[in-house]
Amino acid sequence: MSEMKKIKNLKEFSTSADRFEGANLLCPGCAHSIIVREVLNATNDDLVLSASTGCLEVCTAVYPYTSWDASWIHIGFENGSTAVAGAEAMYKALKRKGRLKQPERNPKFVSFAGDGASYDIGFQWISGCMERGHNMMHIVLDNEVYANTGGQRSSSTPIGASATTSPAGRVSYGEKRNKKDMVSIMASHHIPYSAQVSPNKWKDMVKKIQHGFAVDGPVFINAASPCTTEWKFDPKDTMTIADLATDSLVFPLYEIIDGKELNITYRPKNIVPVEDYLAAQGRFKHLFKDEYKYLIKEWQERIDDNWAYLQRREEARV
Amino acid sequence: MAFDKMELRDIEVWDGNFAAAQALRQCQIDVVAAYPITPSTPIVEGYAKFLADNYIEGEFVMVESEHAAMSGCIGAAAAGGRVATATSSQGFALMVETLYQASGMRLPIVLNVVNRALASPLNVNGDHSDMYLGRDSGWIQIDAYCPQDAYDLNFIAFRVSEDHDIRLPAMVHQDGFMTSHTAQGVTTISDDAAYNFVGDYKPMNDMLDFEHPVTHGVQTEEDWHFEHKARQHNDLMTKVLPKIEEVFKDFEKLSGRRYNIVEEYETKDADVCVVCLGSSVETAREVAGEMREKGIKAGVVGIRVIRPFPFAQIRDALKDIKAIAALDRSSPNGAPGMLFNEIAGSLFNTDTKALLSGYVYGLGGRDLTKAQLVDLFTELQANVDAGKVTTPLQQFIGVRGPKLSYL
Numbered sequence: 001m002s003e004m005k006k007i008k009n010l011k012e013f014s015t016s017a018d019r020f021e022g023a024n025l026l027c028p029g030c031a032h033s034i035i036v037r038e039v040l041n042a043t044n045d046d047l048v049l050s051a052s053t054g055c056l057e058v059c060t061a062v063y064p065y066t067s068w069d070a071s072w073i074h075i076g077f078e079n080g081s082t083a084v085a086g087a088e089a090m091y092k093a094l095k096r097k098g099r100l101k102q103p104e105r106n107p108k109f110v111s112f113a114g115d116g117a118s119y120d121i122g123f124q125w126i127s128g129c130m131e132r133g134h135n136m137m138h139i140v141l142d143n144e145v146y147a148n149t150g151g152q153r154s155s156s157t158p159i160g161a162s163a164t165t166s167p168a169g170r171v172s173y174g175e176k177r178n179k180k181d182m183v184s185i186m187a188s189h190h191i192p193y194s195a196q197v198s199p200n201k202w203k204d205m206v207k208k209i210q211h212g213f214a215v216d217g218p219v220f221i222n223a224a225s226p227c228t229t230e231w232k233f234d235p236k237d238t239m240t241i242a243d244l245a246t247d248s249l250v251f252p253l254y255e256i257i258d259g260k261e262l263n264i265t266y267r268p269k270n271i272v273p274v275e276d277y278l279a280a281q282g283r284f285k286h287l288f289k290d291e292y293k294y295l296i297k298e299w300q301e302r303i304d305d306n307w308a309y310l311q312r313r314e315e316a317r318v
Numbered sequence: 319m320a321f322d323k324m325e326l327r328d329i330e331v332w333d334g335n336f337a338a339a340q341a342l343r344q345c346q347i348d349v350v351a352a353y354p355i356t357p358s359t360p361i362v363e364g365y366a367k368f369l370a371d372n373y374i375e376g377e378f379v380m381v382e383s384e385h386a387a388m389s390g391c392i393g394a395a396a397a398g399g400r401v402a403t404a405t406s407s408q409g410f411a412l413m414v415e416t417l418y419q420a421s422g423m424r425l426p427i428v429l430n431v432v433n434r435a436l437a438s439p440l441n442v443n444g445d446h447s448d449m450y451l452g453r454d455s456g457w458i459q460i461d462a463y464c465p466q467d468a469y470d471l472n473f474i475a476f477r478v479s480e481d482h483d484i485r486l487p488a489m490v491h492q493d494g495f496m497t498s499h500t501a502q503g504v505t506t507i508s509d510d511a512a513y514n515f516v517g518d519y520k521p522m523n524d525m526l527d528f529e530h531p532v533t534h535g536v537q538t539e540e541d542w543h544f545e546h547k548a549r550q551h552n553d554l555m556t557k558v559l560p561k562i563e564e565v566f567k568d569f570e571k572l573s574g575r576r577y578n579i580v581e582e583y584e585t586k587d588a589d590v591c592v593v594c595l596g597s598s599v600e601t602a603r604e605v606a607g608e609m610r611e612k613g614i615k616a617g618v619v620g621i622r623v624i625r626p627f628p629f630a631q632i633r634d635a636l637k638d639i640k641a642i643a644a645l646d647r648s649s650p651n652g653a654p655g656m657l658f659n660e661i662a663g664s665l666f667n668t669d670t671k672a673l674l675s676g677y678v679y680g681l682g683g684r685d686l687t688k689a690q691l692v693d694l695f696t697e698l699q700a701n702v703d704a705g706k707v708t709t710p711l712q713q714f715i716g717v718r719g720p721k722l723s724y725l
Contacts (some may be wrong), residue, residue, distance in 0.1 A: 046528040048397070063542050066533040071525035074535035075419050080390035082381065086351055086393025087525055089377040093398055094526065095346040097375055101527050125389065212605050272465035 005044050007206060013041055024067040025059035025240060029228035029235025031242065032056050032141050034199045038271065040070070042209035046089050046107040047071065049214040052080035055148045056141060078122040079312045084111040085134040108213050109136035115156035119180050130189040130218045135217040138180065138214050143227035153229045155180040160295050161283045163230070164192060166284040178302070183256065186220035190259035194220040197253065200242035203317075204253055204265050211255070213278035224251040232282025241280055248277040249307045255313075274300045324373045326506040334468040334497035337504050338404065338430045338490065339364025339474035343374050344512035348519070351379040351390030353409060356442045357494040358432035361404035361461045384409035389415035389428075395425040396534045398524025400476065402427065406494060407434035410448040414455065420487045421456030423535055423548065426479040427487040427680035428472065429457070433596065434494040434648075435682045443683020444494030446596065446647040447626065450656050453540060458488035458558055459624040463599045465502045468492045470575060473507075477514045477565045483557055485522065486550075491624070495683065496597040507573060515572055554626050562623060580631040581620035584610065584714030588617030590698035591636065593661055595621040598679075598686050602645075605691040616695050621657070632664040641673040641698040641707075645686075649678045654712050678716040690715050 007013045007015040009299045019040045026033050032055055040047065051057040062069035075083050088109045093099050111129075113122055126138055137217040145163055146152040153163040159178045162168035166175040187194045192215040197205040205223070212219035226241040228234070233241055245251040246266060253266035275296055278284040287295050324343075332340065338361045350593070352362035368374045379394075381387050387403050395401040399610040405413060410431060418507050420427055435441040452459065460475055468490065475488040492498055507515070523532045538546055559579060566577045577674050583603045585591060599620035609616035619626070619635050630651045636642060644662075646655025653659070658676030665672060677694065680686045694715070710723035 048525050050393070058537050061533050061536040063536040063538045063546075066536065068533055069531055071528070071531045072533045073393060073525065075389055075392055075423075076415060076535075079386065079416065082351075082386045083388035083393030083396070085379065085381075086349065086390035086395075087397035089351070089379045089390065090394040090397035090399045090401075093377040094397075097348070099399075101524075102529065105528050107528065113462055123439070124382060125386050128386055132379065132381070198563070307389045 005042060007041065010202070013202065019047065019069045019171040021067040021069065023065070023187045025062065025288055026055060027229050027235070028054070029238045031143070031199050031225040031227070033239050034238070035139075035205075035223045035225055038199060038202050038205050039110065039209050042106055042206045043213055044229065045213070046105045048079040048084065048107050048109045050074065050084045050111040052111070052113035052122055053077035053148070054104070054114035054117050054141070056112055056114070058148060059086055067128050077117055079115075079125050080113050080117065081111040081122060081129045081138050083288045084109045084136050085129045085132070088134045088136050109134070110204075111136065113138065113140060114146075114148065115142045116154045117141055117143055119155045119182055126186070126188065126220075128173050130186055130191050130276070133217050135216055135218070137209075137221060139221045139223055141225040142222050142231065144179070145227060145230045147230050156182070160287050160292070160299065162286060163283070173286060173292050174283075183222050187256040187259045189218070191220060192217040192258055193255065194266075195255035196251065197266045198224040198246045198251055199241050200239050201246060201253060208255060208265070230283065233280060237280070244272060244277040244280055248272040248274045249303050250274060250308055252307060254310055261317055262310065264310055264314050274303050323536065324509070326508065329503050329505050331501050332504045333358035333466040333499050333501045334462065334492045335432065335499065336364055337465040337490070338472055339368070339470035339661055340470050340506075341512070342402050343368045344507070344509050345400060345401045345402070345416070345473065345476050345516045346374060346513060346602050347376055349377045349391070349394035349401050350403055351381050351394065352403045353381055353384045353387045353405070355406045355409035357434060357498045358404040358406040358409075358443070361430050361496075362546045372493065384412040385416060388413045391427050392416060392420050392423065392425055395420070395427050396423065396524070397526050398521030399446065400480070400519045401489060402430070403534040404430035404432065406432045407436055407448050411436060413452060414451060417452055417455040417457060419535070422546070424485040424550070425487060426476075426485060428479055429487065429489045430472070431489045431491045432494050432498045433491055440684040442494070444496050445681045445683065449491050450650065451471050452489060453625055453656065453658065455623060456486065456554065458486055458554070460488060460490050460562075461595045461622055461624055462490060462492040462497060463465050463595075463620065464497060464599055465500070466504050466575075468497060469504050470505070470569065470573065470577070473512060473515055474565050474569055474577070475561070477568075478558065478561050480519065481561055482520065482522055482555065486558065487556060493597040493598070505573070505575070511572060514591045515569070524642070538544055551687070559623065559628060577622060579623045579628045580635050581622055582635050583618040585617035585619060585621070585635055589637040589640045589702050590695055591617040591619055591641070592643045592645060592691070592694065593619045593621065593636075593657060595624065595657070596647060598645060598647070601686060602691055605688050607697065609692070609695045613697050614695055627660050629664045632661065634670055636661070636665065636672060637668065637670060639672050642675070643694055643698055643703040644674065644676045646676065646678050647680045649681060649714075658712065673707050675701070675707050677715050678712070678713040684716055686715070691700060
């Protein structure tokens with residue numbers, strides 16, 4: 001197993017990111033950069049990274065600048081995962097042939113992609129990478145919307161959210177379908193590790209990323225990434241929103257080992273009503289009209305059901 | 319070396335696919351990422367079998383689509399090693415997005431394209447519609463006429479593509495079934511000689527050099543995009559053909575086989591000339607020889623390099639020809655064929671008085687017969703005698719039903 005980074009406290013943690021520069025074009029309050037720093041902070045190993053087309057990509061590698069002090073590649077919207085898989089295959093080939101320039105190094109292969117690039121257009125590529133067993137990690141920066149193109153729905157957009165292609169209006173409450181369960185789908189590939197993480201629970205995140213780096217084989221991580229622009233909240237509130245997401249159990253934190261064993265990794269002491277989570281964001285504002293209040297009730301039931309289901313799975317070890 | 323168990327005879331009987339696969343083995347490809355499609359599949363199957371038999375070391379990534387195949391090749395090439403794959407037709411079409419990305423990122427990759435018609439209607443046989451779909455993608459495109467060429471041109475493609483001055487991906491084309499599945503005698507090169515010819519892979523800006531991390535595939539907008547594309551285009555137009563010429567000469571020293579950017583046959587004193595590519599070149603040469611016995615001074619110009627298009631060489635080869643036929647094995651709907659356009663473009667602003675006509679033939683694998691070529695040369699001679707193009711400027715050869723033509 002590779003060298004694990006030891007992190008004592010948040011202050012040290014927040015200043016130790018040396019491979020992703022603060023100089024980037026992401027929105028103030030964007031959770032993407034926080035998540036990326038937390039991921040890169042989890043290891044001292046060398047990195048081969050990719051980003052699919054999306055906010056992270058267009059904001060961190062605008063010629064002649066780059067925010068990345070690690071090998072990084074972008075090809076297209078859908079194929080960042082496969083680019084990393086190709087690099088990983090090359091690493092294996094060159095290692096076997098004894099042609100690596102620094103043969104003692106033990107790089108980690110990571111692809112970052114948004115929910116659009118993972119849940120939708122890049123779905124097939126990720127599935128292929130998981131099924132083939134590449135030693136790589138795919139991390140979804142899940143902001144539940146196509147933020148880079150200006151707020152269109154994705155299959156991660158939750159029911160009732162207003163997005164530009166599923167707008168709330170006089171006769172519509174916005175998105176009509178519920179979010180795709182990507183973690184389950186990916187876990188069903190029987191990969192060694194899949195998990196949900198959130199930037200506010202950084203120790204939990206680092207632990208999971210380190211676990212992911214330590215296992216041999218494909219790893220899938222779904223990271224909650226509150227989007228100040230499209231979720232419509234004040235940039236200073238990113239972590240508050242993330243707290244509401246994890247504490248209302250809208251975004252439960254858990255891991256699935258070998259596609260079977262499910263562990264809940266965070267149990268809020270005080271579970272917050274989902275109403276508080278919804279009320280904090282402009283994209284759900286219309287749900288508080290009288291005619292849509294029933295949707296908030298349904299939201300709560302769905303969250304409760306899911307929490308009960310996760311706990312049953314955890315108990316049953318299936 | 320693992321594959322010295324495998325001894326080649328001086329002459330093997332190989333089809334075009336197996337010839338290409340053997341070339342990939344001898345070049346010791348580090349990574350092949352591939353998805354199967356008829357008629358190109360045996361190339362990557364060959365690589366997989368060579369790996370399975372330990373005749374080669376490398377990685378074979380059996381991906382879930384052609385788009386992923388080229389995506390994996392791009393990642394592998396950026397990581398810093400020798401990369402190749404193969405495809406045809408619909409698979410090529412699915413790859414097209416990534417083809418532009420590979421060339422824009424200046425990554426050396428060799429793609430064996432076994433030419434096949436694009437659907438719809440679905441057709442597994444050879445024509446050049448996929449070849450032409452890739453013509454603006456920034457790749458070097460070299461064309462094999464027979465299995466021997468498919469073998470030789472792979473070595474040449476790696477040498478050109480991986481040159482640090484060039485750094486552009488290259489396609490090696492061959493005709494589906496007509497070349498890919500027709501076995502002929504192929505004069506081989508020994509494993510050591512072949513590998514020495516392509517040389518060790520010399521990485522540039524490789525992602526696996528952790529002392530020098532690199533950013534590949536940046537974003538540029540109006541401030542830099544133009545400069546990048548103009549430089550790429552200029553490099554393709556000015557550096558590639560001289561490099562290919564140089565590598566052809568080196569290859570001749572190694573094998574005794576001479577390739578030319580434009581393959582001229584009996585053109586020096588010809589009145590009439592057919593310009594074509596692929597497996598048709600050999601048929602056309604045979605018919606031209608027969609026409610000469612009948613008193614018609616016939617010649618054939620075969621195009622070996624499709625991109626960059628060899629305008630100067632074409633101009634030179636055709637300068638004294640009186641009537642020219644450009645033969646296109648694809649029909650770009652709504653315009654004359656690619657070769658017709660390129661030949662016309664090459665001859666414009668020259669002193670030529672040549673009469674140029676275009677013929678579309680062989681779509682979906684339809685044979686081009688010797689009888690059709692006899693008619694064609696006869697028609698060209700009639701044009702010479704009349705001093706004008708006597709038939710429609712663009713015609714379809716060998717289509718059932720009423721004669722189709724336009725212009």
